[in-house]
Amino acid sequence: MSSYIPYGKQNINQQDIDAVIDVLKSDWLTQGPMIERFEQAVAAYCQVSYAVAVSSATAALHIACLAIALGKDDLLWTSPITFVASANCGLYCGATVDFVDIDPRTYNLSVEQLEAKLKQGKIPKVVIPVHLAGQSCEMEQVYNLAKVYNFKIIEDASHAIGGEYQNHKIGGCQYSDMAVFSFHPVKIITTGEGGIITTNDRELYEKLIRLRTHGITRNPGLMTEESHGGWYYQQLELGYNYRMTDIQAALGCSQMDRLDEFVTRRRFLAERYNRSLQNLPITLPFQNEMSNSSWHLYIIRLQLDKIEKGHRQVFEALRKSEIGVNVHYIPVHTQPYYQTLGFKRGDFPNSELYYGSAISLPLYYDLSEEKQDYVINSLRKVLK
Numbered sequence: 001m002s003s004y005i006p007y008g009k010q011n012i013n014q015q016d017i018d019a020v021i022d023v024l025k026s027d028w029l030t031q032g033p034m035i036e037r038f039e040q041a042v043a044a045y046c047q048v049s050y051a052v053a054v055s056s057a058t059a060a061l062h063i064a065c066l067a068i069a070l071g072k073d074d075l076l077w078t079s080p081i082t083f084v085a086s087a088n089c090g091l092y093c094g095a096t097v098d099f100v101d102i103d104p105r106t107y108n109l110s111v112e113q114l115e116a117k118l119k120q121g122k123i124p125k126v127v128i129p130v131h132l133a134g135q136s137c138e139m140e141q142v143y144n145l146a147k148v149y150n151f152k153i154i155e156d157a158s159h160a161i162g163g164e165y166q167n168h169k170i171g172g173c174q175y176s177d178m179a180v181f182s183f184h185p186v187k188i189i190t191t192g193e194g195g196i197i198t199t200n201d202r203e204l205y206e207k208l209i210r211l212r213t214h215g216i217t218r219n220p221g222l223m224t225e226e227s228h229g230g231w232y233y234q235q236l237e238l239g240y241n242y243r244m245t246d247i248q249a250a251l252g253c254s255q256m257d258r259l260d261e262f263v264t265r266r267r268f269l270a271e272r273y274n275r276s277l278q279n280l281p282i283t284l285p286f287q288n289e290m291s292n293s294s295w296h297l298y299i300i301r302l303q304l305d306k307i308e309k310g311h312r313q314v315f316e317a318l319r320k321s322e323i324g325v326n327v328h329y330i331p332v333h334t335q336p337y338y339q340t341l342g343f344k345r346g347d348f349p350n351s352e353l354y355y356g357s358a359i360s361l362p363l364y365y366d367l368s369e370e371k372q373d374y375v376i377n378s379l380r381k382v383l384k
């Protein structure tokens with residue numbers, strides 16, 4: 001087999017293409033009626049009161065932090081095993097970022113470590129649990145700690161649309177103030193670039209709506225003086241242009257129709273990996289019984305004491321076989337920029353240990369069983 005197998009990839013069908021073309025032929029290109037439809041589709045799916053679509057999950061995390069007034073005297077805690085955006089959003093707001101080490105079984109932020117860190121006395125304004133690979137963090141436990149220690153919770157659910165926790169769709173915000181999804185093409189559904197914030201809190205919702213367009217309102221009820229006329233708007237705070245276009249939202253609506261089909265296929269392929277990769281010197285993804293993952297990623301850990309090759313050698317051998325394996329993620333605190341902020345190697349040992357042996361295998365809607373077998377057999381050969 002010669003064609004390259006990526007680790008993740010979007011699926012665009014004719015319905016998706018037609019939805020986009022319809023918008024291109026209409027009067028509205030930027031934020032308009034399709035945005036509202038997309039937001040309603042996501043809110044209905046997640047059984048949450050509000051959804052605010054924006055230009056990326058990074059933008060979503062940024063304005064979610066602003067909406068809770070995260071600022072320069074505040075602390076944000078997240079997991080080191082995430083994309084840098086989960087931490088950078090705190091720095092955009094001038095806050096101080098710190099990390100909570102991972103649970104060595106799920107690779108999500110550890111609730112035990114979170115509790116131990118809270119007991120040391122410094123209390124964050126917000127904790128951002130990341131649902132790595134689509135498996136939910138232990139949200140009820142995080143929420144119980146939030147009630148005792150009084151911090152906010154923003155779920156970075158970038159991997160997790162379509163996933164469930166305690167039989168509720170992730171994004172329903174039962175145990176959080178807000179949740180964020182990403183629609184980058186490698187994620188579960190795509191809008192090209194895009195993100196959304198869900199919340200049940202009306203006040204947060206109204207702030208988010210303003211923050212994505214410069215902090216501007218046209219609602220007379222919120223203005224500091226009477227309207228000057230039909231043209232009048234007021235800027236109430238400092239916001240941004242984080243709008244999603246209607247072109248993207250149309251793609252999003254069409255992809256939402258297909259979400260369950262995408263997740264069903266991902267679960268099927270993950271099960272197939274689970275069955276086929278037994279008895280190899282690797283650790284398969286552990287699944288918490290409260291969670292039903294959306295399977296954005298299928299992450300294995302090499303049991304390096306049982307393999308003659310190193311992590312990098314295995315990775316490179318698979319890449320040589322045209323298998324686009326990847327590593328998610330480089331611990332954020334080891335990035336040079338975060339090292340300038342005072343973090344050191346060794347600060348979060350479970351995350352660093354994880355990084356030394358984790359490999360993401362290809363997993364996406366279009367992955368054929370034939371190609372998956374090729375991945376399985378190649379891995380088997382490499383580990384021999």
Ligand SMILES: *Cc1c(COP(=O)(O)O)cnc(C)c1O
Pocket residue numbers: 056057058059082083085086130156158159182183184193194195
């Ligand atoms: C992809 C991703 C983001 C950022 O998403 P964008 O839409 O690309 O801005 C943030 N957090 C995690 C965990 C991600 O995987």
